[in-house]
Amino acid sequence: xxxxxxxxxxxxxxxxxxxxxxxxxxxxxxxxxxxxxxxxxxxxxxxxxxxxxxxxxxxxxxxxxxxxxxxxxxxxxxxxxxxxxxxxxxxxxxxxxxxxxxxxxxxxxxxxxxxxxxxxxxxxxxxxxxxxxxxxxxxxxxxxxxxxxxxxxxxxxxxxxxxxxxxxxxxxxxxxxxxxxxxxxxxxxxxxxxxxxxxxxxxxxxxxxxxxxxxxxxxxxxxxxxxxxxxxxxxxxxxxxxxxxxxxxxxxxxxxxxxxxxxxxxxxxxxxxxxxxxxxxxxxxxxxxxxxxxxxxxxxxxxxxxxxxxxxxxxxxxxxxxxxxxxxxxxxxxxxxxxxxxxxxxxxxxxxxxxxxxxxxxxxxxxxxxxxxxxxxxxxxxxxxxxxxxxxxxxxxxxxxxxxxxxxx
Amino acid sequence: xxxxxxxxxxxxxxxxxxxxxxxxxxxxxxxxxxxxxxxxxxxxxxxxxxxxxxxxxxxxxxxxxxxxxxxxxxxxxxxxxxxxxxxxxxxxxxxxxxxxxxxxxxxxxxxxxxxxxxxxxxxxxxxxxxxxxxxxxxxxxxxxxxxxxxxxxxxxxxxxxxxxxxxxxxxxxxxxxxxxxxxxxxxxxxxxxxxxxxxxxxxxxxxxxxxxxxxxxxxxxxxxxxxxxxxxxxxxxxxxxxxxxxxxxxxxxxxxxxxxxxxxxxxxxxxxxxxxxxxxxxxxxxxxxxxxxxxxxxxxxxxxxxxxxxxxxxxxxxxxxxxxxxxxxxxxxxxxxxxxxxxxxxxxxxxxxxxxxxxxxxxxxxxxxxxxxxxxxxxxxxxxxxxxxxxxxxxxxxxxxxxxxxxxx
DNA sequence: GTGATACGTTGCCCAAGCCTACAAACCCTC
DNA sequence: GAGGGTTTGTAGGCTTGGGCAACGTATCAC
Numbered sequence: 001x002x003x004x005x006x007x008x009x010x011x012x013x014x015x016x017x018x019x020x021x022x023x024x025x026x027x028x029x030x031x032x033x034x035x036x037x038x039x040x041x042x043x044x045x046x047x048x049x050x051x052x053x054x055x056x057x058x059x060x061x062x063x064x065x066x067x068x069x070x071x072x073x074x075x076x077x078x079x080x081x082x083x084x085x086x087x088x089x090x091x092x093x094x095x096x097x098x099x100x101x102x103x104x105x106x107x108x109x110x111x112x113x114x115x116x117x118x119x120x121x122x123x124x125x126x127x128x129x130x131x132x133x134x135x136x137x138x139x140x141x142x143x144x145x146x147x148x149x150x151x152x153x154x155x156x157x158x159x160x161x162x163x164x165x166x167x168x169x170x171x172x173x174x175x176x177x178x179x180x181x182x183x184x185x186x187x188x189x190x191x192x193x194x195x196x197x198x199x200x201x202x203x204x205x206x207x208x209x210x211x212x213x214x215x216x217x218x219x220x221x222x223x224x225x226x227x228x229x230x231x232x233x234x235x236x237x238x239x240x241x242x243x244x245x246x247x248x249x250x251x252x253x254x255x256x257x258x259x260x261x262x263x264x265x266x267x268x269x270x271x272x273x274x275x276x277x278x279x280x281x282x283x284x285x286x287x288x289x290x291x292x293x294x295x296x297x298x299x300x301x302x303x304x305x306x307x308x309x310x311x312x313x314x315x316x317x318x319x320x321x322x323x324x325x326x327x328x329x330x331x332x333x334x335x336x337x338x339x340x341x342x343x344x345x346x347x348x349x350x351x352x353x354x355x356x357x358x359x360x361x362x363x364x365x366x367x368x369x370x371x372x373x374x375x376x377x378x379x380x381x382x383x384x385x386x387x388x389x390x391x392x393x394x395x396x397x398x399x400x401x402x403x404x405x406x407x408x409x
Numbered sequence: 410x411x412x413x414x415x416x417x418x419x420x421x422x423x424x425x426x427x428x429x430x431x432x433x434x435x436x437x438x439x440x441x442x443x444x445x446x447x448x449x450x451x452x453x454x455x456x457x458x459x460x461x462x463x464x465x466x467x468x469x470x471x472x473x474x475x476x477x478x479x480x481x482x483x484x485x486x487x488x489x490x491x492x493x494x495x496x497x498x499x500x501x502x503x504x505x506x507x508x509x510x511x512x513x514x515x516x517x518x519x520x521x522x523x524x525x526x527x528x529x530x531x532x533x534x535x536x537x538x539x540x541x542x543x544x545x546x547x548x549x550x551x552x553x554x555x556x557x558x559x560x561x562x563x564x565x566x567x568x569x570x571x572x573x574x575x576x577x578x579x580x581x582x583x584x585x586x587x588x589x590x591x592x593x594x595x596x597x598x599x600x601x602x603x604x605x606x607x608x609x610x611x612x613x614x615x616x617x618x619x620x621x622x623x624x625x626x627x628x629x630x631x632x633x634x635x636x637x638x639x640x641x642x643x644x645x646x647x648x649x650x651x652x653x654x655x656x657x658x659x660x661x662x663x664x665x666x667x668x669x670x671x672x673x674x675x676x677x678x679x680x681x682x683x684x685x686x687x688x689x690x691x692x693x694x695x696x697x698x699x700x701x702x703x704x705x706x707x708x709x710x711x712x713x714x715x716x717x718x719x720x721x722x723x724x725x726x727x728x729x730x731x732x733x734x735x736x737x738x739x740x741x742x743x744x745x746x747x748x749x750x751x752x753x754x755x756x757x758x759x760x761x762x763x764x765x766x767x768x769x770x771x772x773x774x775x776x777x778x779x780x781x782x783x784x785x786x787x788x789x790x791x792x793x794x795x796x797x798x799x800x801x802x803x804x805x806x807x808x809x810x811x812x813x814x815x816x817x818x
Numbered sequence: 819g820t821g822a823t824a825c826g827t828t829g830c831c832c833a834a835g836c837c838t839a840c841a842a843a844c845c846c847t848c
Numbered sequence: 849g850a851g852g853g854t855t856t857g858t859a860g861g862c863t864t865g866g867g868c869a870a871c872g873t874a875t876c877a878c
Contacts (some may be wrong), residue, residue, distance in 0.1 A: 001425050003445035006833055009418050013835090016410050030856060042856065044834050067845040068855025123878055134571050158762045222726075224638050231633075231728025232616045235761045238725040243718050243756060253469050253758055310654050313653030313722055316647040317631075319640025347652060349662055351568045352644045353561050407718045414835055415864055422866090451866050453826065470874090477824025478874040539829065 011120045014384040072170035076100040077157040086146040097373035117169040125178040142182035144376030146368040155232030156185040163216045191371025193221030200363040207320040213327035218260045244309040276325035285331035294304040308343030315348045323358045330360035413483045422795040435484035485509040493781035495555040496529045506782035510803040534587040551591035553785030557779040562643030565594040573729040600780025602630030609772040622736035653718040668719045672712040672738040694740035717752030724757045739769035790794045
C-alpha cells in the first residue's frame with residue numbers, strides 16, 4: 001500500500017488525460033475539464049506539459065458549435081507509436097500503431113512453416129530495424145507481442161504455445177536484446193479483450209468475457225471491474241479447457257470433454273466441405289448461415305449447446321455485462337443467436353442472465369495489433385513523464401496539421 | 410475518469426494508513442513510514458488527524474526492540490464499531506465488530522421458522538436499538554448485512570434468497586429507515602471471501618476463489634487482482650450452478666447436473682446416518698474422516714470428483730493463487746485432499762495448476778460477522794474524513810489504554 | 819556517562835491545484 | 849456590424865500538503 005505524494009499526483013493527472021484522449025479519441029480542453037473534474041487552469045497546464053513532451057497535439061477548434069469561445073481539440077499524437085507483433089503458424093505480422101489509434105503500417109511476413117523462437121526473433125528484429133529507419137521522425141515507445149499461448153505476466157516468458165511448439169521461451173528478453181526496445185508480451189486472446197474493451201464492443205463496460213475461436217482452439221480473456229484480469233501469472237481466460245461434456249474427445253492439452261474438444265472450426269469446415277487453409281472468418285460465417293444442410297445445422301446446434309454450457313458457467317461465476325464472441329464462435333452466433341441465448345438462459349440464474357448480452361466482436365483483423373500496441377503503450381499511459389526518447393530528433397511543438405484521420409477502429 | 414486534486418490526495422493517504430492498521434493490525438509510525446513510502450513528518454500529521462477523529466489510538470511503544478528511539482504504536486480504535494447482521498433460516502445473528510478487529514458482542518436470536526423480511530427488520534432493529542443504548546460511548550459506523558442469496562450491489566436489494574423465501578426485498582432501505590444508520594448488504598459468500606482475503610487464508614494474496622458449502626447449497630466469492638469481484642450487479646461467485654455432470658438431479662434454481670445438485674451436505678449426512686439439524690461443521694468433518702464405510706467413501710470420492718470439475722473450470726478461467734473451501738467442502742477436502750488435487754490437475758492446464766493451492770478456510774464462526782462488518786467499514790476506510798458522528802459524546806483523545814487484545818481473528 | 823542509532827518534531831520550501839479577474843472568441847439579435 | 853450573452857483560455861496570487869533538513873529525544877551497548 002503505497003502513499004501518494006505530489007509527484008504521484010501530477011503523474012496520475014497526466015496519465016488520466018493521456019488515457020482519455022488515447023482511448024476515447026480527441027477531446028476539447030473544455031470536455032477534459034468536465035470529464036476529470038479538474039480546474040480549467042490545471043487542465044491547461046497538464047495539456048501544455050503533454051504537448052511539450054510530444055505526446056498530444058492541439059488542433060484548431062471544431063467550427064460547428066454553440067456560443068462561447070471555442071476550445072482547442074486535444075488529440076493523441078500519431079507520431080508516438082508502438083510496434084505490435086503477432087507470431088502465428090503461417091506468418092509473423094508486425095504493425096505500427098500510433099497513440100492516436102492510427103495503424104500506420106501493417107506487414108505480414110509469410111512463413112513456410114511454423115517459426116522457431118529464433119526465427120521469430122530474427123525476422124521481427126529485421127522488420128523492426130527497417131521500421132526504425134523508415135520512421136526516423138517518429139518516437140517508438142516499445143514492442144508489444146501477442147502470443148498464441150500462455151505467457152507469464154511477470155517477465156513475458158512464453159510458457160507454452162502449442163501451435164508454435166514453443167515451451168519456456170524468453171521471448172521478451174531475446175527481442176529486447178536484439179532490438180534495444182522495451183518489449184512486453186501477453187496471450188493473444190487477453191489482448192483481444194483489451195482491444196474490444198477500449199475500442200470495440202465493450203466500450204465503457206466494466207465486466208466483459210471474451211471468447212475467440214481460432215483454427216487451433218478456443219482462447220479468451222476477461223475484464224472484471226473495469227480492468228483486464230490476468231490471473232496470478234497471466235494465464236486467465238483459458239475457456240477452451242472448460243469441461244462441457246462427458247465425451248472422450250480431447251483438446252490440445254489432452255483434457256477430455258472440453259469446449260475446445262467439442263467445438264471446433266475444423267468440424268464446421270469439414271461439414272461444409274470447405275478447405276481449412278483457404279477459408280477466412282467471413283467466408284465461414286457466410287457459408288454457415290447460407291447452408292441448408294441438416295448435417296451442418298445439427299453440428300451447429302450441437303456446438304452452440306456446448307458453447308452455452310461454457311458461457312453459462314462464466315455467467316454464473318462472473319456475472320458479466322457482455323460476452324463477446326470472436327472468430328468462428330461469432331459465426332456460430334450469427335447462425336442462431338436465439339438458440340444460444342435460450343440455452344444459456346436455461347443454465348444460469350435468472351438475475352445473472354438478465355444482466356448479460358452476447359454479441360459478436362466488432363474489431364476485425366486489426367484486433368491483435370491494437371491489443372498488442374495497447375500493451376506496449378501501458379507503461380507510457382501509466383507515467384507520461386517517463387523518458388520515451390527513442391528518437392533523438394523528434395521535432396516537438398510541430399505545427400504541421402495532422403494529415404491522418406481520426407482513429408480508424 | 411476522475412482527476413485527483415489536493416483533497417483527494419489527503420483523503421487517499423488517510424485512507425491508506427487507516428486501512429493498513431485496520432487490516433494488518435497495529436503498526437508503529439516508523440513501520441507506516443516504510444510501508445507507505447511517505448515522509449516521517451507526513452505520517453506524523455496523518456496519524457495526528459486520524460487520532461483527532463477518533464479512528465486510531467496511539468499506544469506506548471513496544472519495549473522489546475533494537476537501538477533507537479521507540480516509535481509509538483498506531484492501532485485502529487476499538488470504540489469505532491460496525492454492526493454485522495446475518496439472517497438465516499433458524500436464527501438472526503448480530504455482531505458488534507470494532508475497527509480494531511475485536512468482536513465486542515455476538516448475539517444469536519433463534520427463530521422458530523424462517524424469518525420474513527418484516528420479522529428480520531423488526532428483530533434486527535430491536536437488537537440494534539438496545540445495542541445503541543449499551544454502546545453509548547462507541548461510535549457506530551453503520552450496519553452490514555450478510556444475506557444468503559443474491560443481493561444487488563447498487564442498492565442492496567435482495568433479489569432472491571431462496572431459503573428465506575425473499576424476492577426483491579428492499580432490505581437496506583427498510584433497515585436504514587428503522588434504525589437511522591447507514592446499511593449495506595451483500596451475498597454471504599462474497600463477504601466470506603472478503604474476510605478470508607483480509608484476515609484469513611488469503612492474506613496478502615491477489616487472486617482467490619472461495620467456495621462455501623452450506624446446508625442449503627454452495628456459494629462462493631472471488632478476489633481478482635486484489636479486489637473483491639462482484640460482477641456487474643453483485644451476483645458473481647455462484648459456483649453452485651456450474652454444470653459438472655450430465656445427471657438429472659437439479660439444484661435450488663432448477664438447473665440439472667450442477668455442482669450444487671451433485672455435491673450436497675444432505676447426502677453426506679444421510680450416508681453417515683447423522684441428523685441434519687444437530688450436526689455442526691466440525692462434527693461432520695470428524696465423522697467423515699473417521700468413517701470406514703465404503704458407501705461413505707464412495708460418496709465422498711464422487712463428490713470430490715464433481716467438485717474437481719468445478720474447481721478446474723475456475724482455475725482455467727481465472728488462474729487463481731488459492732482456492733479456499735469452507736463449510737462441508739472443507740470437510741470433503743479433509744478426507745482426501747490428494748484425490749481432489751489429482752482430479753483438478755487432470756482437468757487443468759499444468760501452468761495454471763502449478764500456481765494454485767487448495768486449502769480449507771481458517772476463519773470459523775465469526776467469518777460472516779467480520780465480512781459484513783468489513784462491508785460497513787468500507788465507506789469509512791475509503792474516506793476517513795467523512796462524518797461518522799453517530800454518537801455525540803464520543804470522548805476523543807482518550808488516554809485510557811485499550812484493555813482489549815489485538816485482533817482475535 | 820558516552821556514543822551510536824532510530825525516531826519524532828519543527829520550521830521552511832516548493833510543487834501543484836484552485837480561485838479570481840480579465841481577455842478572447844464565438845453565437846445571436848437588431 | 850455593433851453590442852450583449854456565453855463559454856473558454858490565461859495570468860497571477862493563494863492555499864495546501866508533502867518533502868527536507870536540522871534538531872531534540874529516547875533507547876541500547878559498553
